Amino acid sequence: MRASLIQIAVDPDEPVNSRRRRAASLVREQRERHGADLVVLPELWPTGAFAYTSFVDEAEPLEGPTYEVMAEAAAGAGVWLHAGSIVERDPEGPLYNTSLVFSPDGELVRAYRKIHRFGFDTGEAVLMGAGEELVTVRAADLTFGLGTCYDLRFPELFRGLVDAGAQAFLVPAGWPARRRDHWTLLTRARAVENQAYVLACGTAGTHAGMEQAGHSIVVDPWGEVLAEAGPAEEVLTVELDPARVAKTREQFPALKDRRLR
Ligand SMILES: NC(=O)CCC(=O)C(=O)O
Numbered sequence: 001m002r003a004s005l006i007q008i009a010v011d012p013d014e015p016v017n018s019r020r021r022r023a024a025s026l027v028r029e030q031r032e033r034h035g036a037d038l039v040v041l042p043e044l045w046p047t048g049a050f051a052y053t054s055f056v057d058e059a060e061p062l063e064g065p066t067y068e069v070m071a072e073a074a075a076g077a078g079v080w081l082h083a084g085s086i087v088e089r090d091p092e093g094p095l096y097n098t099s100l101v102f103s104p105d106g107e108l109v110r111a112y113r114k115i116h117r118f119g120f121d122t123g124e125a126v127l128m129g130a131g132e133e134l135v136t137v138r139a140a141d142l143t144f145g146l147g148t149c150y151d152l153r154f155p156e157l158f159r160g161l162v163d164a165g166a167q168a169f170l171v172p173a174g175w176p177a178r179r180r181d182h183w184t185l186l187t188r189a190r191a192v193e194n195q196a197y198v199l200a201c202g203t204a205g206t207h208a209g210m211e212q213a214g215h216s217i218v219v220d221p222w223g224e225v226l227a228e229a230g231p232a233e234e235v236l237t238v239e240l241d242p243a244r245v246a247k248t249r250e251q252f253p254a255l256k257d258r259r260l261r
Pocket residue numbers: 043049117118148149150151153173174175176179182
């Protein structure tokens with residue numbers, strides 16, 4: 001399976017609707033130019049992960065404007081699409097940081113509400129509700145577990161996803177440049193300890209005064225970096241092979257030595 005990660009720039013001067021249209025055209029391009037089967041976008045790319053003051057105004061229902069544009073993009077391109085995350089307005093609850101996954105016919109097959117909210121006593125941590133469900137999705141020939149940005153710091157979430165069958169993780173993010181070392185370390189650690197691919201897609205640019213790290217990364221089940229972006233807007237394309245997961249787990253069966261569950 002071939003996967004493309006779109007490290008889109010979140011520029012506060014670009015209207016959200018233009019960014020939605022631009023993202024949709026980039027999704028189509030991944031199929032046409034690179035033969036991608038799966039396309040991944042970052043965390044909260046319509047709004048910006050740190051644009052807390054816009055969250056209430058930019059919040060949208062699950063099947064709102066981002067859903068509409070992304071469903072059409074997935075169906076038009078005929079790809080699996082992890083459309084990154086949106087500020088979801090639940091009519092009966094708080095806001096959520098919710099990731100959307102579409103099948104190649106444009107159906108929303110999974111929604112994942114970020115479980116660990118960033119900001120301690122500020123920002124996302126106070127403005128949003130916490131998700132409670134682990135989510136996996138079978139796309140083409142791999143089972144993917146879903147996490148979002150700050151979730152990377154919580155290894156038990158990823159181990160839970162492995163127990164649910166994950167062979168790879170899709171992690172949209174809006175990670176700040178000042179903690180880029182943690183990003184690289186954590187993505188590689190989650191891959192090595194779980195013997196799973198990690199596809200972590202960040203944003204580029206600066207929004208809400210927070211310079212973004214970019215440096216989207218794909219790590220294989222042995223911890224090798226298959227591709228890594230620079231800081232600016234960029235697309236990564238990689239090949240994923242389920243046999244590589246099986247072989248790593250078979251030849252170095254550390255997951256079988258677990259004692260605490
Ligand atoms: N959007 C986020 O979850 C940011 C996480 C972060 O900055 C960190 O964990 O460090």
